[in-house]
Amino acid sequence: MSDTFKTDFDIDAVITWVDGSDENHAKKLSQYIENKSLMSEKGFVTRFNQANEIEYCIKSIYKFAPYVRTIFIVTDEQTPDFIKNDSKGFYHNVKIVDHKTIFKGYESYLPVFNSNSIETMISRIPDLAERFIYFNDDMLLIGETKPSDFFTTEGIPVLRGRWLNYESAALKEFLKKIGLKKKRVSKLTYKQAQANIAKILGFKRYLKVSHTPIPLRKSVINNYLDQNEEVLINNIKHRFRVPTYFMIQSLGVHLEILNKTFIRKNNFQLVYFGSSDKALWWIKQKLSSAEKDKNKLFLNIQSLDLYPEEKLNYILNWLDKILK
Numbered sequence: 001m002s003d004t005f006k007t008d009f010d011i012d013a014v015i016t017w018v019d020g021s022d023e024n025h026a027k028k029l030s031q032y033i034e035n036k037s038l039m040s041e042k043g044f045v046t047r048f049n050q051a052n053e054i055e056y057c058i059k060s061i062y063k064f065a066p067y068v069r070t071i072f073i074v075t076d077e078q079t080p081d082f083i084k085n086d087s088k089g090f091y092h093n094v095k096i097v098d099h100k101t102i103f104k105g106y107e108s109y110l111p112v113f114n115s116n117s118i119e120t121m122i123s124r125i126p127d128l129a130e131r132f133i134y135f136n137d138d139m140l141l142i143g144e145t146k147p148s149d150f151f152t153t154e155g156i157p158v159l160r161g162r163w164l165n166y167e168s169a170a171l172k173e174f175l176k177k178i179g180l181k182k183k184r185v186s187k188l189t190y191k192q193a194q195a196n197i198a199k200i201l202g203f204k205r206y207l208k209v210s211h212t213p214i215p216l217r218k219s220v221i222n223n224y225l226d227q228n229e230e231v232l233i234n235n236i237k238h239r240f241r242v243p244t245y246f247m248i249q250s251l252g253v254h255l256e257i258l259n260k261t262f263i264r265k266n267n268f269q270l271v272y273f274g275s276s277d278k279a280l281w282w283i284k285q286k287l288s289s290a291e292k293d294k295n296k297l298f299l300n301i302q303s304l305d306l307y308p309e310e311k312l313n314y315i316l317n318w319l320d321k322i323l324k
Contacts, residue, residue, distance in 0.1 A: 007147045009155050010069045010129040013061055013213075014122050016115055017054045017137045019078050028076075028111055032239050052316075053304055054137040055082045058094060059323045064141035064297075068133070072097050072125050074118060076111060097125050109236045116193060116245040117236040123221040123248070131155055133213045134249055138304060141213075142271065142290060142322055143297040149269075150215040156261050157217065159253055160268045161209040166195050190247075197246035200231065201254050209253055210268045211300035216252040224255055273301040280311055287318050 019025060054073070061068055071094045073080070079096050102121035103110055112118060115136075122134065133150055150158055191208055198206030225232045235245055256262040271290040273283075290296045301315065 007067070007151070007153075007155075009131055009151075011067060011147060011151065012129040012132040013065070013068045013071045013135060014074065014125065014128070014132050015054065015057060015071065015135045015137050016074045016118050016122070017078070017080065018076060019080070022078055025076065025078065029113055032111070032113065052082075053140075053301075054080050056316075056319050056323065057135055057137050057140050058091065060141040061135075063323055064143060065133075065145045067147055069093065069129060070095060070127070072122075072128065074099070074102065074122060074125070101126065103236075106233075106236060109233075112236065112239050114239070114241040114245070116241065116247060117238070119248040120225075120232060120235045123216070123218045123225075128218055130218050131157075131215065132218065133215050135213045136211075136300075138301055139211065139213050140299045140301075140319070141297060142299045143269075143294060145297055149297065150213070152263060155217075156263060157215040157253075157256055159207065159209065159215075159256070159262050159264045160212050160270075161207040161253070161264065162266070163205050164191070164195075164208045165205050166199070167191070192243065193245055193247040194250040196244060197251045198254050200246070201251075201258065203254060203257075206250070207253055207257060207264075209249060210270055211272055211302075212268055212270050212298045214249045214253065216249065217256070220255050220259070220261075221248065221252050224251065267295070269295055269297040271296050271299045273299075276303060276307040276311065280314065283311055283314060287315070291318075291322070 020029075058071055058073075061071055071091075073083075073094060074097045076099045083091055083094060083096070099110055099112070099118065099121075100107060102118075102124045103112075104124070106121070109117070119134070122128075131151055148158070152158065190211075194208055195206045235248075238245075253262075271286065273286070278286075290299065304312065304315070307315065
């Protein structure tokens with residue numbers, strides 16, 4: 001491992017994951033969802049469906065972040081097939097953590113079907129290192145990283161984001177009407193979930209973090225939630241997303257900002273795919289450029305399960321080549 005410093009602290013990774021095609025999960029979901037028609041809405045089901053992103057995510061950590069001590073996968077009574085079939089113990093430092101474990105003391109709020117609720121409890125994972133990197137399962141590493149890409153030598157988080165002003169509800173509705181903003185099945189957006197907690201903490205604007213793995217400190221999050229249990233409960237008590245939810249990643253980020261214990265990078269080092277509508281030639285060009293640019297460390301492909309077969313196969317073949 002090449003790095004400008006050797007860490008005196010452990011770094012773990014945490015990934016939340018769900019297999020929406022699992023029959024038991026589908027049955028559980030159908031018991032609690034009132035509007036059954038949502039289960040056929042692409043914008044709804046894509047949050048539960050998957051295209052094996054979790055395996056690629058973990059392989060990318062193994063290859064490009066070998067300093068990570070333990071990789072925790074947070075699930076609801078599920079285990080990815082590649083972990084089940086790991087007869088040779090290759091993934092020996094991958095641990096499955098069930099929702100019941102992190103919701104200990106708050107089991108009455110289970111089952112829950114939105115990522116914001118689940119993420120709220122990840123800092124309660126047993127034996128989690130003080131410093132950890134949070135991944136969505138569609139966030140991958142595509143270049144060699146160093147601990148210093150996430151934490152300073154003193155263990156301070158390295159944040160990637162830009163400051164934004166809050167959007168008014170009236171402006172958002174106007175932009176939707178004139179077609180400049182998408183109407184979504186979920187009433188909660190990635191930006192709003194970050195703005196919500198910044199408002200709670202008293203910020204006049206918020207730092208919007210990008211779709212990259214985010215470094216967090218366990219004690220910073222736990223200390224706040226232990227002292228503000230009503231904030232925690234308000235974020236886990238609904239089984240599905242509501243507009244008032246916040247992202248735990250953004251809580252961690254803004255607490256570090258309040259404490260002045262962070263550094264910020266303007267360069268996100270990210271390759272981002274936000275839509276499956278892009279042409280295949282565009283996808284090829286984007287990935288080819290990413291492969292040549294050694295400054296690019298992260299890849300995020302939203303809703304990979306929605307990609308047509310030809311595009312999906314090309315992307316997965318490209319990932320197989322990068323991660324071999």
